[in-house]
Amino acid sequence: MTCAFGQALIIPQVADGGGWQTTLVLTNTTTSSTAASVSFYQDTSNGATIPWNISFLEVASTQSITVPAAASIFLHSTGTAAATSVGWASINVGPGVAAYAIFKQRVLGRQDQEGTATAAAAATRILVPFDNTGGGVTAIAVVNPGASSQTISATFRTVEGAVIQGTLDTMPAQGHMAFGMPQQFPRLIGRSGLAEFYSTTGTFSMLALRFNSTNAFTAAPVYPQAGAPIIPLQ
Known part of the structure; x- marks a missing residue:
């Protein structure tokens, strides 16, 4: 079994309880079994988080999980708490392991809703198509996985060609925010x-729904990038 962690992947949103359940899916694309370690961080206030010991149905601990060769494992949060807890996850895995999350929402009298988000390494710049028309809303979760606080800037180019600037509140180390745009x-x-989000002082991770x-929802893509921002300021 390969134990060296070769990559750190981020799931920018984890929700459990209050009708929500998160499932993590780890896939080993290699011919050797490998280890994975998943750490969770729960929201407190003002973007800060604390370590989160979230419960899963399949394992007692998410540290040192074995992912067999050429196989996938599924980890379902219990989702039984009355109140919703939210945060994010950092997945340390060997090369050749991919991961994604499934978000399920159960509302009495309505069909269950699900969306997915692929785990990815943090980046200095991320592009996010958004659509807030027709009563719809694009929602974002953003994570600062680093050890220092940072400010993330944003520039938006609408389909009409208007350019709008914005800035997120300063995100603390290992901080997390989730909001409707x-x-x-x-x-x-x-x-x-x-939308183009970027930082000059660190890396961050995002997902969009x-x-x-x-209130039915689906996953929306985000595109991690490198280099200078591409939306010109007016």
Whole structure:
């Protein structure tokens, strides 16, 4: 079994309880078994987090999990608490292991809803298509996995060609934020386009979900990038 951790992958949103359940899927694409270690961080206030000992149905601990060769393992959070707890996950795995999360929401009297997000390494710049039209909302989760606080800037280009600037609140080390884009940036109400988030002081990770007017949701893509921002300021 290979035990050396070759990569750190981030799941920027984990939700458990209050009708929510998160499933982590780890896939070993190699011919040798390998180890994985998953650490969780739970929201407290103002973007800060604390270590989170979330419970899963399949394992007592998410440290030193064995992922067999050419196989996938599924880890389901219990999802039984009355209140919803949210945060994020850091997955340390060997080369050749991929991961993603499944978010399930159960609401009485409505069909269960699910969305997915692929785990990825943190980046200095991330592009996010957004659509807040027709009663829909693009929601974002963002994580600062580093040991120092940082400020993440944002530029938005709407489909009409307007360029809008914004900044997130300073994110503490290992910090986490989740928000609807129109609530965080009111000028995006009723608009769609491309968002560009970037930092000059560290790396960060993001995921996006789009909710329609009935609160059904689906995964929305984000595109980690390197280099200088591409949306020109006006």
